[in-house]
Amino acid sequence: MNIVVCIKQVPDTEAQIKVAGGGKSIVTDDIKWVMNPYDEYGVEEALKLKEAQGGEVTVVGVGPKRVTESLRTALAMGADKAVLVEDANFYGADPIAAAKVLAAVIKGLNPDIIFFGQRAVDDDAGIAASAVAEYLGLPQLSTVIKLEIADGKAKATRPVEGMTLILEAPLPVVVTAQKGLNEPRYASLPGIMKAKKKPLEVKTLADLGLERADKLEVLALTPPPQRAAGKKIAGETPDELAANLAKALNEEAKAI
Amino acid sequence: MAGVWVIAEQRDGEFRKITYEVASAAKKVADELGAEVTAVVLGQGMAGACANLGKYGVKKVLCVEGEAFAKYTTDAYSQAIAALAAEGAPDVILLGASMQGKDLGGRLAAKLDTSIAVDCTKLAVENGRLKATRPMYAGKVYADVAIKTNPQIASLRSNVFSILETGGEAAVENASPAIGEIKAKVVEEQKEAAGKIELTEAQVIVSGGRGMKDAEGFKVLEDLAGILKAAVGASRSAVDAGWRPQTDQVGQTGKVVTPNLYIACGISGAIQHLAGMASSKVIVAINKDADAPIHSKADFCVVGDLFNVVPKLTEEIKKIKAAG
Numbered sequence: 418m419n420i421v422v423c424i425k426q427v428p429d430t431e432a433q434i435k436v437a438g439g440g441k442s443i444v445t446d447d448i449k450w451v452m453n454p455y456d457e458y459g460v461e462e463a464l465k466l467k468e469a470q471g472g473e474v475t476v477v478g479v480g481p482k483r484v485t486e487s488l489r490t491a492l493a494m495g496a497d498k499a500v501l502v503e504d505a506n507f508y509g510a511d512p513i514a515a516a517k518v519l520a521a522v523i524k525g526l527n528p529d530i531i532f533f534g535q536r537a538v539d540d541d542a543g544i545a546a547s548a549v550a551e552y553l554g555l556p557q558l559s560t561v562i563k564l565e566i567a568d569g570k571a572k573a574t575r576p577v578e579g580m581t582l583i584l585e586a587p588l589p590v591v592v593t594a595q596k597g598l599n600e601p602r603y604a605s606l607p608g609i610m611k612a613k614k615k616p617l618e619v620k621t622l623a624d625l626g627l628e629r630a631d632k633l634e635v636l637a638l639t640p641p642p643q644r645a646a647g648k649k650i651a652g653e654t655p656d657e658l659a660a661n662l663a664k665a666l667n668e669e670a671k672a673i
Numbered sequence: 674m675a676g677v678w679v680i681a682e683q684r685d686g687e688f689r690k691i692t693y694e695v696a697s698a699a700k701k702v703a704d705e706l707g708a709e710v711t712a713v714v715l716g717q718g719m720a721g722a723c724a725n726l727g728k729y730g731v732k733k734v735l736c737v738e739g740e741a742f743a744k745y746t747t748d749a750y751s752q753a754i755a756a757l758a759a760e761g762a763p764d765v766i767l768l769g770a771s772m773q774g775k776d777l778g779g780r781l782a783a784k785l786d787t788s789i790a791v792d793c794t795k796l797a798v799e800n801g802r803l804k805a806t807r808p809m810y811a812g813k814v815y816a817d818v819a820i821k822t823n824p825q826i827a828s829l830r831s832n833v834f835s836i837l838e839t840g841g842e843a844a845v846e847n848a849s850p851a852i853g854e855i856k857a858k859v860v861e862e863q864k865e866a867a868g869k870i871e872l873t874e875a876q877v878i879v880s881g882g883r884g885m886k887d888a889e890g891f892k893v894l895e896d897l898a899g900i901l902k903a904a905v906g907a908s909r910s911a912v913d914a915g916w917r918p919q920t921d922q923v924g925q926t927g928k929v930v931t932p933n934l935y936i937a938c939g940i941s942g943a944i945q946h947l948a949g950m951a952s953s954k955v956i957v958a959i960n961k962d963a964d965a966p967i968h969s970k971a972d973f974c975v976v977g978d979l980f981n982v983v984p985k986l987t988e989e990i991k992k993i994k995a996a997g
Contacts, residue, residue: 544779
């Protein structure tokens, strides 16, 4: 089984996000960069699949040099090799443009299955995977919490509003991982040592014969609207607190 | 002529609420562009329902009927819509940022060689182009974005755009776009118990965190939710502790929610949770720790033990509801 996992490096979810001067990007100075949490489920599922059925796991990323760290993390978890398409200015790119780059790399790897996180927790777009599937002419199984691979087919469990779908598609297939798919392993110390010697190939857009072509343009980033200070509900006892809260919700907020 | 298209969403032959929200938003955009709204409806036995979209400002419906479209599949829907759009050349395509819309949008954008603004909370028109506002980093930042190529595609967050009955008639036209192979198929649907309200579509959410102590602790929230016809949500710590299923998680690594009323119980307010619920209209925090960060985001703060306050609150709201 030839398995690819696409990895995005994102700010840690505990990070405060501030808009940079110019208003089109974020301040990156104090950001702790991590592997997108949903991608960890993708890496884990790839490793489980390799352990059960044999094969090789390649992790692929696109972005500045720092993305190397997240690829090394995946290698330390147990992936076999990595490819980075290095581009210093790629962070914040149109996800569809990123998908074109990823598709070009993945095509050369000829995988049976391609994992993505169901969305990256920075731009929250969740569209690169399906765009890659389109560019490669493959089916997609999105936001999956259970996956079985057998007889050249993938069977996936996908929760949607009010129900759970069971989907089937032939390999090769693009799968996006949702929380619940598995429990991602931590990189062990020997794993981290080994990862340093695993192959990590660095390419450029020019190597792939590509130019970045964003069609989605960021006009302005702004901080979220500030909320007015809240009101402390008066009361000494639970009865008073509950009565005063119910009254405020009913009369002031008209929310019940 | 410029056109604004709406991708309708139906389940079992009935339009989902998001369809009306998207149609209403499309009407506003179309008015500013001096254009008309066309809805694309895919399904089986939908012909009767199609004309009804006129009420929300839709002028024309392209109705794609057939067994292949009865239930959503990425392959059938994306191929059919792309074929119609290649012919009809709309300037703008709007759809819901529902599970279906999130699966479809990226594929459609790639097929039509354009891009998409996902999960938008505001739309405007500037110099004849769509300007979409969308939260990023789960709402820690808002981005105004534009798409340089046509069709400009945007998916709209549930519960944000008002449904407006502007009145009117929609002309229904049958369309039969050619589609190829359907590779990813739905082999089974497991329906949840009737009456369960989806977090992303809920008007009221009662949510619990580490302060719920265990899975049984959520019983008091279930009772309150029952009275309020609310969905029950959970923080990451409550989900990671195994007290609630992952599908209940609100936050940056769970669901981003936009209810009218969000009642946070025993939730301290980690930044990744706040990001997921901060755009709720009215926020209530019930937490015995007066310094919990959740209180700084709330409109109404109750400093008290939720296990004492919440059951009383349920009683009080029962009284209010009974008094009507």
